[in-house]
């Protein structure tokens with residue numbers, strides 16, 4: 001049975017997070033995770049300063065399923081099945097040693113050794129006392145403190161597999177660090193963090209998926225709640241800033257451990273601990289939404305209580321969760337709204353600003369929906385286009401053919417591919433172009449308005465301010481109309 005339980009499918013990261021959960025539930029503030037490379041004798045230890053266990057508690061903790069999954073748990077308890085310590089550990093190692101002591105108590109130590117059990121199949125559940133011979137010194141860091149628990153993983157057969165080198169070990173450590181920074185970010189961040197995590201002595205910096213407090217964030221919703229039979233569910237929706245509004249460093253960091261596209265969607269938390277960030281939870285209109293480029297800026301925070309484990313089908317690894325049927329329509333609505341907003345910010349490179357006074361902006365392109373599909377048309381009412389059509393005189397047929405040719409040859413496939421390949425929409429609206437270029441185009445239009453069309457300075461200004469893409473260049477319009485440039 002113990003060999004079988006190794007195959008539950010924990011990643012090293014998920015296994016470590018499960019051990020850290022136990023420390024958090026035991027009231028620990030500081031948790032130190034240490035990776036020590038020694039080839040096949042490598043080891044990983046997790047040391048906390050929580051309340052610790054006495055001998056009886058430790059024996060129960062080492063027993064599979066000694067606590068019932070049906071039992072009520074303290075509201076801040078991160079456990080559930082009474083399995084995690086064992087299943088998480090065995091998914092990575094063959095020898096699990098746990099040493100613990102309570103304040104003013106004595107140190108107790110128990111050890112499971114799968115090799116010893118396999119060697120003596122008729123001797124039952126061999127739960128040893130004390131560390132393995134030669135491993136005594138590995139418990140030393142625990143004796144240095146007043147109370148706490150040390151979990152030691154040795155014989156890491158599922159980590160140090162054939163061909164695994166010290167470089168792979170270093171990569172593993174980096175990956176674990178990045179994911180712990182995400183999973184426990186809410187405990188690690190803020191003016192009064194409730195947790196301090198150290199990996200090989202380095203403090204783990206929290207990674208906040210929602211860029212809380214960033215000035216360029218276009219939108220975030222108030223918290224919406226829904227009362228269910230198994231407790232209160234709370235949702236807060238976020239749209240992150242467009243790349244153009246972030247420094248390259250900020251942009252890279254905000255992408256998160258898996259990158260921008262993968263990190264979109266729901267972030268499900270249970271007691272402020274992230275359970276999963278796995279896209280759109282199978283929600284969608286008709287068929288389930290995938291994670292697409294266009295929605296990469298959408299992230300939704302979802303809090304569930306630990307009384308809702310069964311309703312949400314939380315698995316032993318705490319790596320999956322499924323929204324109960326009764327909540328799906330509500331969640332779908334909130335997600336759809338967030339996705340819409342995120343798509344607009346993405347498509348307009350963050351520059352979709354209404355014109356002053358909220359008058360609709362004159363757009364250069366119209367999308368025409370018809371039964372036979374969609375077409376993109378240049379809008380003859382756009383001031384830059386209208387001016388040419390009016391002034392064209394004998395050239396009018398030629399100008400019209402030119403516009404029609406442009407409409408009929410919009411390089412859609414090309415734009416589509418470029419967007420997918422570069423993971424970014426192509427630049428439009430003069431973004432990244434020199435100011436002089438914008439000024440040149442603006443001035444030609446302005447001169448035509450006040451010259452040929454005889455408009456007043458004020459009305460020319462007002463019209464330009466609600467003309468795409470100049471609604472983003474109000475200061476230039478101001479400067480041109482006052483003769484400043």
Ligand SMILES: Nc1ncnc2c1ncn2[C@@H]1O[C@H](COP(=O)(O)OP(=O)(O)O)[C@@H](O)[C@H]1O
Pocket residue numbers: 022023026048050051052053060061062067078079080081082083084085086149
């Ligand atoms: N670091 C720790 N400090 C104190 N107690 C612990 C620690 N780790 C585990 N325990 C005890 O062992 C029990 C079993 O842990 P575990 O197998 O992870 O199951 P669960 O977390 O679902 O209860 C916990 O409920 C807790 O009482």
Ligand SMILES: [Mg+2]
Pocket residue numbers: 018021022078079080083084085
């Ligand atoms: Mg646990």
